[in-house]
Amino acid sequence: MDIAALSNESFNAIDWINGSYNKHLKEIGNEIDKKGPTESNDNDFIAKDFIAKNVSKLHLYIQQVHNAVEETSQKVVSGMPRVVKDALELQTEVEELKKRMHAMRREMTNVQEETGDCMAALERLNTIQTKLQKAKESLQESDGWGNLICELEDCFEHNNLKGAFDKLLSLQKSLQVQEQLVGHAERLAQVEDFKNRLEAVASPNVVQCFSEGSVEHTKQYVSIFSGIQRVAQLEQYYRAVQKNSLQQKWKQILDMQAAESSNQTHFLSVFYNYLLEHCHQQVKWCAQVFHNMQGNIQPVIVIIELLPSLQPSRDSYILQLLKACNERLELLEEYAQANHTFMAHLTAFLEQSKIELSYETHCQLLQSVYGYFHKFIEQYPRIEETQLSTQVDKLLVSQTSAVDSVRHLDNCNQKMFDWLSDACERCSHITDDLGLCRLIEIICGILKKMLENFSKTQRQISLSIDNGTENWSTLQCSMSLLQCLADFQIKLQKFEKSLQIRMSKLKENLISTSSCKISVYKTYDIQEQKKLISNIEKYQKKNMESSSAYASSSIFFTFIYDQIKIHCVETHEIALNVLLKPIEGHLLSIQPSLNPSSDSLMPANMPEFSFAPQECITQIGQYLLTLPQHLEPLLFTPSPLLKQGLEICNVKYTQAVPCADILLSLVVEQCCQVYQSQLLQIKSLSAISSKQFAVDIEYLSSVVEDLGLSISANLSQILILLKAAPENYLALSAGCEPRLVTAIRQMRNIVSTQ
Structure with a gap:
């Protein structure tokens, strides 16, 4: 029996019993085979035998465990008085330790109070000692101040620039030590005066070094000016030399361009190209000479200071060329593009060289390049x-x-x-x-x-x-x-x-x-x-x-x-006038019969079929019938441009109807309007003339209907009023426009019964 499995954290009683049972079967397997067939198949007997053996073993193990537990508990109970005694002794020692710590803290407080004044006195004495030491050093330096000045003067007399620089450095150190002595301001002014003298002595050589581009000699002067805190003045010398050189190059380029009449307008691009190349070279040179971060941007500052100060200025020279040139816009475009190209190339170079300009410097650069051009804008x-x-x-x-x-x-x-x-x-x-x-x-x-x-x-x-x-x-x-x-x-x-x-x-x-x-x-x-x-x-x-x-x-x-709309409408009216001109000519000949006797010879009750349309009306009808064959080739399938022009003139052209038909309808509409106006100008109409005009209008109406159109509503009402018998005039005029009713009644001399 595996008793160790009982202490396992993942112990499972069922698995443990089954495992033990299977092991038991293997052990007695041979004995079962030797027995008879009845006993060999009696599994119940085997299980009962296994349970009996293992239960007895478990009882034995439980008894042993109980004995061990009882023995252990007796030992623990017998040892408890000793543990309690040790705990009480430890508590007593802790209390004693606390008392000692409080006593030590009181002693430390007393010592601190007693020694505090002494420490303050010692600090005060140390400060006095330090001041006395500085005063001693200042007095010693003061004693040697005069000697340094004499040696410095001697170096200036012998033009010993290196010796003068060394003595001036010693003088600066001595001045720092003598800060506590009276007359420090006078000594400071004296040192500044010596710096000015040293700068004046070195400036011709500095200018020569910058002009020649000597790296080694320039480095020596950079160290000298750095030592006397005059690097800014040295950079000014550098910029002055470069600006002078570039100014001379500017004049040279202008003279060369003026000599070549064919290329004299390209002076700005030529100078900008030279300026870019010069900037590339000088940035590399300054990186070798100047060790501070501002050294690399000195060529850029040269450009910023140079361009606005060029003589002659860019704007004045361009103005001269504009006065003598006919292609002034092309000239301005060339110079504007030269500005953009120069600025783009310069910015690309600065980014490539990892030179970062401050916002203020960048704005100054833009102003120097573009500022002059605003007057031309x-x-x-x-x-x-x-x-x-x-x-x-x-x-x-x-x-x-x-x-x-x-x-x-x-x-x-x-x-x-x-x-x-x-x-x-x-x-x-x-x-x-x-x-x-x-x-x-x-x-x-x-x-x-x-x-x-x-x-x-x-x-x-x-x-x-x-x-x-x-x-x-x-x-x-x-x-x-x-x-x-x-x-x-x-x-x-x-x-x-x-x-x-x-x-x-x-x-x-x-x-x-x-x-x-x-x-x-x-x-x-x-x-x-x-x-x-x-x-x-x-x-x-x-x-x-x-x-x-x-x-x-x-x-x-x-x-x-x-x-444009007004012109389109007027042009369309011209087209209408062209088409209406023959119609207007025929309508002007419309007049009532001026011979009363001829009307009196004709009975007033003649049937309408005995009347024929007047010649001018038939001519108008014939003209209208021929219009489609003239308009369709022109407007049946108009170009998109002509279609849009017609739509601007009249909204009717936006309909899904051929433009020729719309124009024909407008001609008919105008024809009816002119015919109506001409009729209303007649002062008096006889019964015969009324019938004649009615026949004319009916003829015109039939012609217009053949064209797929209709005469105007007013002209239709005039037809009704002309055909109405005098005794039924009032009844038949119902629904007609009052103005037309009155006009026709007066023309026909019909007495109103109202």
């Missing part, structure tokens, strides 16, 4: 206006005929907007769009000139209408002008969208200049920035408040869009 709009006006004046030349004028305008549209796009690109390159608002005002003036030319062409077309003739060439010309106007509007809308994008981007750049590290915006005047932002917001507000249908998305050209 202010002049740019005026120069651009001059060039655009010259181009437009040459382009908008009057043509001899209306057809040539329309064809010329069609060609002008593309050229005009190409020039305007080029002007915007120049504005971006030259001013970084800072002159965009003023440029837009100039563009408005240019567009007005273009519209004036449209007006001139309209007048030419209007004057070319022949009296009483069918002028199909003029109609074609007016349609071409309408198409040209639509093309002008589409190009203007596309152009304005690009301007809106650029203006929004300009506003972002002005508001958040921190995002534009290399930018001319940082050098732009704060007040001018606020003014420009205010102008942009004014444009945007104007866009939101716009109520014009064709300018709802317009920020800049609301007036232009309104004028």
Whole structure:
């Protein structure tokens, strides 16, 4: 039996019993095989035998455990008095230790109180001793001050720069020691005077070293100036030498460019390239010579101080070239790009060299590069206006005929907007769009000139209408002008969208200049920035408040869009006038019979079929019937531009109906209006004349119906009033317009019964 398994933490009684039972079966397996078949299969007997043996063993083990526990408990009980006695003795010793610690603390407090005054006295005596020691050293140094001054003067007389530097260092150390003595301020002034003398003696050699670029000799002077705390003055000498050298190079480049007439405009790019190369070399040289962090940025500070002080200045020289040059905008664009290129390359070099400029230094660098160019940014709009006006004046030349004028305008549209796009690109390159608002005002003036030319062409077309003739060439010309106007509007809308994008981007750049590290915006005047932002917001507000249908998305050209619509409507009216001119000529001949006798010879009750339409009405009918064959080739499938132009003129053209049919309906509508006006001008009508005019209107109505249209409502009412018998006039006139009822009644001399 495995008794050790009982102490295992994972003990399981069932598993333990089964394991023991299986082991028991293996032990008695051979004996079971030798017994008979009945006994060999009696598992109950084997189990009972196993249980009996193991239970007896367990009883024995339990008895042994009880005996061991009883023996152990007796030992513990017998030892308890001794443990209690030891605990009481330990408690007594702890109490005694506490008393001793309190006594020691009282003794330490007493000692501290007794020795505190003594320690303060010792500290005071130590301080006095230190002061006396310093005073002693100061007196000793004071005794040697005169000797150092004499030795320093001797070094100056013999021009011994190294010896003078060493003596001056000793003098500085001696001055620090004599800080407590009277007359320290005078000695300090005396040392500063010697520093000035040393700097004056060393300055010619320093300038020569900087000019020659000698690294070893320059290092010696760097150590000397560092020792006397004059590194800032040494850096000034360095910058002065470099600026003088670069100033001479500037004059040399200007002289060389002036001698070459073909390349004299490239002076700025040439100088900037030389300046970049010089900066690369000097940064490496300064890294070898100057050991402080400010040494590497000295070439950059040279550029900052040099560019605004160049003689002649960049702006004055550019002004001279502008006065003698015809391509002034190209010249300004070249210099603006030279500024951007130089600044971009310089910034890339500084990043590559891991030279970090402070925010103030970076702003100074931007100001030195871009500052001079702001006067040209202010002049740019005026120069651009001059060039655009010259181009437009040459382009908008009057043509001899209306057809040539329309064809010329069609060609002008593309050229005009190409020039305007080029002007915007120049504005971006030259001013970084800072002159965009003023440029837009100039563009408005240019567009007005273009519209004036449209007006001139309209007048030419209007004057070319022949009296009483069918002028199909003029109609074609007016349609071409309408198409040209639509093309002008589409190009203007596309152009304005690009301007809106650029203006929004300009506003972002002005508001958040921190995002534009290399930018001319940082050098732009704060007040001018606020003014420009205010102008942009004014444009945007104007866009939101716009109520014009064709300018709802317009920020800049609301007036232009309104004028385009007016010109489109006027051009469409010209086309209508062309088509109505023959009709008006025929309608002017409409008059009642002036011979009363002829009317008296004809019975008033003649049937209507005995009347025939007047010749002028039949001619109008024939003309209207021939219009579709003239209009369909022109307007059955109009170009998208012509379709848009027609839609601007009249909303009816937006319907899913051929434009030719809509124009024909407008002609019929105008024809009815003119016919009505002509009828209402008649003072008196006889019964025969009333029937004649009724027949004429019915004929015209049938012709119009053949065209798929109908005469106007007023003309239909006039027909009813002309055919009404005098005795039934009042009843039949019900529902007609009162003005027409009264007019026809007076014309027919019908007495009112009301």
